[in-house]
Amino acid sequence: MTQTLVHRVGPEELDRAAEAVAEAFFDEVVTEWVIPDPVQRKQLMPLHLRDLVEKALEQGEVLATADFGAISLWLDRAAGESGDAFPGGELDIPPELAEFVRRGLIVAELTEARHPTHTAHIYLPCIGALPAHRGQGLGSALLRDKLERADAANLPVYLEASSTRNRALYARHGFEALGDPIRFPEGGPEIHPMWREPSAQV
Numbered sequence: 359m360t361q362t363l364v365h366r367v368g369p370e371e372l373d374r375a376a377e378a379v380a381e382a383f384f385d386e387v388v389t390e391w392v393i394p395d396p397v398q399r400k401q402l403m404p405l406h407l408r409d410l411v412e413k414a415l416e417q418g419e420v421l422a423t424a425d426f427g428a429i430s431l432w433l434d435r436a437a438g439e440s441g442d443a444f445p446g447g448e449l450d451i452p453p454e455l456a457e458f459v460r461r462g463l464i465v466a467e468l469t470e471a472r473h474p475t476h477t478a479h480i481y482l483p484c485i486g487a488l489p490a491h492r493g494q495g496l497g498s499a500l501l502r503d504k505l506e507r508a509d510a511a512n513l514p515v516y517l518e519a520s521s522t523r524n525r526a527l528y529a530r531h532g533f534e535a536l537g538d539p540i541r542f543p544e545g546g547p548e549i550h551p552m553w554r555e556p557s558a559q560v
Contacts, residue, residue, distance in 0.1 A: 362495070363423065364500060364503040365422050366420070366421060367415070367420035372408065372415065375420055376404050376408040379407045379410070379411060379429055381489070382487055383403070384399065385489075386486070387521065388465060388542070388549065392458060392461045410431060410484070411431060414431040414432060417433055418433040418480070423496050423499065423500070426488075427487060427488055427490070428485075428486065428491055428499075429485070430486075430500045432504055433480070435475075435479055437476065440473075441469075441470045464543065465542065469549075478513065479513055480515045481515075482504075482516070483518075485497055485500060498527065498531070501531050508554075509556045512556050514553060515533070516536070517552050519550045520550075525550055528552050531554070532557060536552055539551075
């Protein structure tokens with residue numbers, strides 16, 4: 359089988375990376391809950407996710423396959439560090455975006471409340487393949503590349519899995535459940551915190 363080429367995304371590729379993340383996560387359950395209307399979701403996601411991609415470029419790493427068929431964002435977190443609030447919390451929000459911002463704040467608050475702070479680690483907020491590239495093992499290739507380097511640096515990795523399929527994928531890569539699921543209100547989905555200790559280097 360041909361080895362998947364993993365590409366480290368540079369700042370000059372910010373817009374392309376944001377578009378890839380938006381397409382990969384367009385039908386993800388938390389995204390659908392935050393922005394239920396698909397037309398509005400398509401308009402808003404690249405704008406919102408651009409900030410997250412930019413943060414990963416500055417405070418971690420963005421990895422993609424060579425053709426951007428799959429993409430992942432990684433953030434370095436120090437012991438005791440808290441994440442930033444959801445963008446827009448202190449801005450003058452147009453009325454048509456108020457519900458999107460309110461639900462986004464709920465996601466940020468509930469996930470941050472459960473985020474481990476006891477030790478330095480790597481946080482994986484986003485990894486996914488674009489619809490036309492799913493089922494080809496691209497996400498696993500991105501995981502392997504980063505996890506090998508996390509192991510070499512003796513760093514654990516944290517994430518929240520939003521589907522049964524993703525939980526199984528992460529379990530195959532050494533992640534274990536970390537407490538109860540995070541449940542969003544108002545009929546929202548639940549996501550599962552997972553933690554991976556670094557594997558011993560041989």
